[in-house]
Amino acid sequence: xxxxxxxxxxxxxxxxxxxxxxxxxxxxxxxxxxxxxxxxxxxxxxxxxxxxxxxxxxxxxxxxxxxxxxxxxxxxxxxxxxxxxxxxxxxxxxxxxxxxxxxxxxxxxxxxxxxxxxxxxxxxxxxxxxxxxxxxxxxxxxxxxxxxxxxxxxxxxxxxxxxxxxxxxxxxxxxxxxxxxxxxxxxxxxxxxxxxxxxxxxxxxxxxxxxxxxxxxxxxxxxxx
Amino acid sequence: xxxxxxxxxxxxxxxxxxxxxxxxxxxxxxxxxxxxxxxxxxxxxxxxxxxxxxxxxxxxxxxxxxxxxxxxxxxxxxxxxxxxxxxxxxxxxxxxxxxxxxxxxxxxxxxxxxxxxxxxxxxxxxxxxxxxxxxxxxxxxxxxxxxxxxxxxxxxxxxxxxxxxxxxxxxxxxxxxxxxxxxxxxxxxxxxxxxxxxxxxxxxxxxxxxxxxxxxxxxxxxxxx
DNA sequence: CTTAAATTTGAAGAATTTATGCAGAATGAG
DNA sequence: CTCATTCTGCATAAATTCTTCAAATTTAAG
Numbered sequence: 001x002x003x004x005x006x007x008x009x010x011x012x013x014x015x016x017x018x019x020x021x022x023x024x025x026x027x028x029x030x031x032x033x034x035x036x037x038x039x040x041x042x043x044x045x046x047x048x049x050x051x052x053x054x055x056x057x058x059x060x061x062x063x064x065x066x067x068x069x070x071x072x073x074x075x076x077x078x079x080x081x082x083x084x085x086x087x088x089x090x091x092x093x094x095x096x097x098x099x100x101x102x103x104x105x106x107x108x109x110x111x112x113x114x115x116x117x118x119x120x121x122x123x124x125x126x127x128x129x130x131x132x133x134x135x136x137x138x139x140x141x142x143x144x145x146x147x148x149x150x151x152x153x154x155x156x157x158x159x160x161x162x163x164x165x166x167x168x169x170x171x172x173x174x175x176x177x178x179x180x181x182x183x184x185x186x187x188x189x190x191x192x193x194x195x196x197x198x199x200x201x202x203x204x205x206x207x208x209x210x211x212x213x214x215x216x217x218x219x220x221x222x223x224x225x
Numbered sequence: 226x227x228x229x230x231x232x233x234x235x236x237x238x239x240x241x242x243x244x245x246x247x248x249x250x251x252x253x254x255x256x257x258x259x260x261x262x263x264x265x266x267x268x269x270x271x272x273x274x275x276x277x278x279x280x281x282x283x284x285x286x287x288x289x290x291x292x293x294x295x296x297x298x299x300x301x302x303x304x305x306x307x308x309x310x311x312x313x314x315x316x317x318x319x320x321x322x323x324x325x326x327x328x329x330x331x332x333x334x335x336x337x338x339x340x341x342x343x344x345x346x347x348x349x350x351x352x353x354x355x356x357x358x359x360x361x362x363x364x365x366x367x368x369x370x371x372x373x374x375x376x377x378x379x380x381x382x383x384x385x386x387x388x389x390x391x392x393x394x395x396x397x398x399x400x401x402x403x404x405x406x407x408x409x410x411x412x413x414x415x416x417x418x419x420x421x422x423x424x425x426x427x428x429x430x431x432x433x434x435x436x437x438x439x440x441x442x443x444x445x446x447x448x449x450x
Numbered sequence: 451c452t453t454a455a456a457t458t459t460g461a462a463g464a465a466t467t468t469a470t471g472c473a474g475a476a477t478g479a480g
Numbered sequence: 481c482t483c484a485t486t487c488t489g490c491a492t493a494a495a496t497t498c499t500t501c502a503a504a505t506t507t508a509a510g
Contacts (some may be wrong), residue, residue, distance in 0.1 A: 150485080150486055150487080151486085152486080152487070153486095165359075165361070165362040165364070166361050166362055167361065167362055167363050184487095184488080184489095185488070185489055185490090186467095187468090187488085187489055187490075188487075188488050188489060190468065190469070190470090190489095191470090191487080191488070191489075192487085192488095193469095194469070194470070195486095213467095213468070213469090214363050215375065215376070215467070215468075215495090215496065215497075216375065216376035216466080216467065216468095216496085216497075217363055217376060220362060220363070222362075375496080375497055375498085376497080377497080377498075378497095409498095409499080410499070410500060410501095412457090412499085412500065412501080413498075413499050413500070415457065415458070415459090416458095416459090416498080416499070416500080417498085417499095418458095419458065419459070438456095438457070438458090440456070440457080440506090440507060440508075441455085441456070441507090441508085
């Protein structure tokens, strides 16, 4: 069962959304502020966030960025404004889609399903030759020894391990880990790769055999099973 | 380079779309009817279709279904800002996204890139008499032995193997591998060809039988299967 | 068989890309 | 606010690839 986090300052809207979605088999969690939502996300599993753009304390754009910092959960923005800059803004910040208010049930459901369909690939944990990566708790182990990774490092390792043998260009890495439209120097990627290798090595994992440099192209994690 | 097929009965709209997209490096193909579009799709590679909903002979919904029958190409519908139920209709039929008219350049591009990013499939591979080339991982094998290629070498081998029996002039090779407008000596091509042959030969693959010199013209990769 | 043109080959410098050390900036916790 | 961590990116060195030249060789044609 998928969990959808509803974030809106109007309780009427929260009720309405839950009314539509609960009968379809979604577990709905209502939060009336971004702050509450963040607190919830940090400790619970959420499959999708429905986020109202216009809220008093923290606006939707800021909230969206904050959510993405914590974990990469798909976000659909609910916006009353149909102005184009906002749409672009949302997509660049990392929103996966947006729905214009007022909406009708069909639009809502179609959008939600579309987003879930294309983002649902999360696994409980990833393992690779003694490495055990738990996305939910942000933990990485090598033979029961924990390797402490920073958020960026973790995101990169996760991306690599779940896409083995695929070469990622630095641009691609930036888009995947930092998000669309973020400008980061290529050398910064190198720095993170170095740190990852270092940490893995120090834990006893032969990083140099698996996290490879593809000269002139990017990096890839090699190896089968 | 990605190819975008533009389908609209209004030539002004076709021109406008192409005007936006061509400078961004997309190859645009304009068709003024769904029928023409279908004919084109059947015989050509297309990465994305921008499809206007309102057209005289065959409407966008029908067209969308017809396109999907031929091949699963991502489709973005261009739809008037008024009709909301249509959005659902489109998504259910198989459209990947929609753009409301009138749109501006930023929205258009953001949408297109978003769709391309999430529909671009990968991990095809090319094989040829014991050779196995994997573009996604930048790997080339001959009978389970890996052959390490540099970026230029890899691009050339990929080009040759995917265009067997076709003669490439040095000028053509430069345009394909280095890109338009890059000035490179013809001899440089020869050097790369030599290095490729050398590496293949050393791995046990009879390169001299397949990567042939066409005297006075260029090079070609020969062979069927 | 001879000659001119094209290609192959060897070698080396040029150019590009990556690794690494380091430090300031940004971020987050208390 | 202060301190610790993380992020970012520069500078330099090291590694790899790219490009070109020129000599040797091969090819096509008369």
